[in-house]
Amino acid sequence: MTAPTPALATSGLSKSFGALGVARSIDFALPAGARHALIGPNGAGKTSFINLLTGALAPDAGRISLSGTDITEMPTHRRVKLGLVRTFQITSLFPDFTPLESLTMTICEREGVAGRMLRGFRRLSHLADEAHALLAGIGLADSAHAITRTLPYGRQRLLEIGVALAARPRVLLLDEPAAGVPEKESGALLEAIAALPDDIAVMFIEHDMDLVFRFARSITVLVAGQVLCEGTPAQIAEDARVREVYLGAHFDG
Amino acid sequence: MESIAPGAGFERRSRLRAGEVLLWLAIAAAPLYVPGHLVLASQILITALFALSLDLLLGYGGMISLGHAAYFGTGAYTAGLLAQHGWSEPISGLVAAMLVAAALGFAASFVIVRLSGVALLMVTLGLGLLLFELANALADITGGSDGLQGVEIAPLLGLFGFDMVGRTGFVYAYLVALGAFALVRRIVHSPFGLSLQGYRENPARMAQIGAPMAARLRLVNTISAGLAGLAGGLLAQTTQFVGLDALGFERSAEVVIILILGGGGRLYGGLVGALVFMIGRDVLSEANPEYWYFWLGLILVLVVLFMPQGILGGGAALLVRLRGRAALGEAAR
């Protein structure tokens, strides 16, 4: 028996901007159904790594594969179609849309009907229904018809995840999902993250160590574009190198 | 807790509203109440159609163009040259105008989808100016700055000649404009239209929801160019003359002003803008030929100060206030 194919894997993934190496030969594997945290000090290359995975950045070297399919050269939108979906650290929504519209649009993309021009939504009402169900599932049903930019920040963060879920991901990359959410609004968000379906492999970047240890079943520590170490939360918590990096990083400010 | 049925937003949005029907009926009745101004009425319709073509691109797709007259003029010259060379049947001439402009739009779209913001603005402006200079240089074909003469158009359907009062021209422009509005209405209320607006709202996110936007932007640029060509062709046929100004920077700038004035991304913004701008200009330049620019400028300034979303946007906001906050979500759309 061979080992099961990881949901997402990289080998030798490298990228540099001039002298600055943001990814240095990263070998990484995300098993199916994972709950994996990517941590590291500021400037470690976490967001660049996600950008490489989604295709927003083109690597200088190395390969990326999604469930065994090589996607290194693939444009972003096709990676999404194959199930590789991300959210953004800085909320990136459709300000004048309602949540229902945002999700329906995403579902239309997923179902391959978004290019339809001459037929309206009359025959696609099941897609809007699905969008609504999804919104209800993450607790946004009562905001379905509100204008996105008028929503409280916490709800926008939820919608950020909702839009990603509507693409029906197999691998979901969450870039600091709870960043900046005030405490009284964060409950629903954490619930939604906890309730993510088991068949989705989730990798998230997070600075809040409480959240990391609450959700992650495995952790990768990235420093200066390189994988410093990998392990279970317990292993990482014990790791002397990690402590040093974090303390050092704090002192460097 | 939830009063609106799941998914209701979409069907409701695309349902024909009474106001729209009334609007088109009111326009159709123009010969009854402004029988002496049918030429102005058809030129307003033509400008509205031109603004609609830009609305698809700018109002819905969020892509600025300061060279849209390139397509308008291409349509005008296509229709005009066909008629000048003996092809005087109007409908086929108009279709040709649309197709040639669309082909130009398709070719230009490969350049345009790579750009955004100010660069897009200036490159579209540059392409428009290049085409203008080309038409001036090819004076043997286009008539240059003297304009294209000898544009003779056969009666519509072989029955209705283009009369001096402009009755045939008006009906013709009305029907074409109505058809174009119906088409664009369809498009913007389709999944394609939704993704186009998604691009306007957040271009960077579209790829991350799996949308192949480059191809769609090319398509919408092509359609928009075709509609602009349709408007240009209509003008050439109803005026029976094509001047270089059909391709001019002033026309490109004016249509942007008209659209923003009316309110972009609202389907009827171009029509409202064209009505206000062109009637305003007609009345003001009649009343005060030397200084009408001042009053027109004042109107623009006041609209910006009091209705920053354009006239339609201002109207919608007013409605919201009248109806109270409950309707906020719907009316602001």
Added chain:
Amino acid sequence: MIRRAAFATASVLALGLSLVGARADSPPIRIGFIVDLSGEFADYGTEILNAAKLYLAQHGGAIAGRKIEIDAKDTGGPNPEVAKRLAQELIVNDKVDLLAGFTLTPEALAVAPLATEAKKPMVIMNAATSIVTEKSPYIVRFSFTLGEIASVLAKWAAENGIKKVYTLVSDYGPGVNAEGAFKKYFTLAGGTIAGSDRSPLKGPEFAPFMQRVKDAKPDALFVFVPSGDQGVAVTKAYQDSGLAGAGIKMIATGDITDEAVIDQLGDAAVGLVTAFHYSDTHPSEANKEYVKAFQAAYGSKLRPDFMSVGGYDGMHGIYDALVRLNGNADPDQALEILRREKFESPRGPFWVDPDTRDAVNTVYIRKVERQGGRLVNTEFKAYPDTKDPDKTK
């Protein structure tokens, strides 16, 4: 300020005169003016309209009890579709008896078919491209054509020891028109063309062209640019490039030394030779009176130029036709009179060629001189009865 006040006075005067003559029950005679009163060419249209109104004010403004009304519309052009729409509205709604004005060629061309269809005489007061009159049998031109002017200048140059000429014109219809006529008649007269350039209409920078001219070492540089800032710019570029020092004369159509702008040229223009049909210092009684009346009405700072004389003479023709028809504005009869007009204009003897319905002018060769603190075009040679040489019908 002075200008506006004077204009108001003149208008009141005109109104008063017309009221005296008019009987309450007879309908007015309406003349629809289509001119540019705003935008880039506002100045042209304003001059034409002012002069036409002046003529009416001078002559009473009413004929056989019918008041003459000018209904002026602004195209803000070049804007052919607006011009055509305005003409249509003037004909259909305002029921005008004649169309007049027409600053710019494309606007005149767009309106021409309407004049034919509605059988309305269309009096051209500027639009100077040759073809205009061919576009409708109802068009009569009271201005001039560029071919007329340029061919005379070519003839004069060849007669006066200029053997090699470089041409520089603005790259648009009238420029091409002037270039063609000049080249044709200069070569016919035995001269040679050293080179020809067309300068973009939207670009004020003439120095590189002057450099080319200098390199080609012609005897003279022939220039046509539209009246206004371009004329001043090209004259300054000529001066700043040292062409005069290199023995290259500049000759031009009179657009450049148009009285409305000539004083802006400064001494750069002194000695410049131009050909044109009107100078405000044309030595005749008719002109002296005209200039005096014009300045009395619109201010002494304003000098009447060729635009104004087109408007004045055009109105003269219309008024004459209406008087002879005793206030009856039958279009075909009016047309017959208009196409045979012949009178002493402020510009000199003027008549309309009945066959082509085009203006026939005495074209003068003039030299710019300083005269009492201002620049003037002093006529020193006349070519009487000049027609557009390439006009057959």
Added chain:
Amino acid sequence: MAVELLTLLFNGLAYGVLLFLMAIGLSVTMGMMNFVNLAHGAFAMLGGYLGISLTTRAGVPFLAALPLVFVAVGAVGAGIEVTLYRRFYRSPQLTHVLFTIGLTFMAVAGATYVWGSQIAAMRVPDWLIGQTMFLGLQVGSYRLFLLLVGGAIALALVFGLERTRFGAMVRATVDNRRMAQSLGIDVGRVFSLTFALGSGLAGLGGALAVNFLGGIQPAFPLGYLLVYFLIVVTVGGLGSTLGALAAALLLGLADAAAKFYAPVIASFAIYLVMVVLLMWRPHGILGRR
């Protein structure tokens, strides 16, 4: 050959410097506040007319009139910024377009009312007429003056922005408004001053341009020069002074070279160069983003 090339270079640079002076204010304000001020040409026009009125009607010497025009138009610019423009910085750019075009229309009508629709030209001193010997080259005196004055101002601006405290504040604000704000820079005041400076320069450029362009008339701010300003600004890169200078000089040189070597394509040349440059570098040749 060398004389020919140098003369061409000289003429192109003189033209370029003039374009730079008129356009630089637009570049900085667009770069700093993302404010699209299509009324910029109106400030140049105001400068032109003021220059004419001062020299011909009030009898102020030409050289003394220039700084007066700079100050006056700068003050008008500051006034308009404080009373009108300021409230629109958060609005979408299309709103700026509509608003400033409206203002431009009003300015055009206003200029017609005050100065009439005829072109107005400026009388310059005799020593600026004709030709002068410069570095062994026969050149137009006014162009030489333009090149020297404009060049000095351009250099002062470029170095001023690099070296002075105010320049540092301007650059910081262009780079990142929020960051500048958090550093304690009074962004509103910096912008008002910059706007005044930019308008003043446009006015000065307008006054200097009158004699170069031949004259000025009310439709000036809606004419082709507005297009040229936008070309200078975008090709140079929003907010980049050096970029705007490079773009303006490039534009002047390209125009001169095309007219001299290939007059047939002269009317296309500038637009062609612009399209190609922007395809190559959408944020301008020296743009940062």
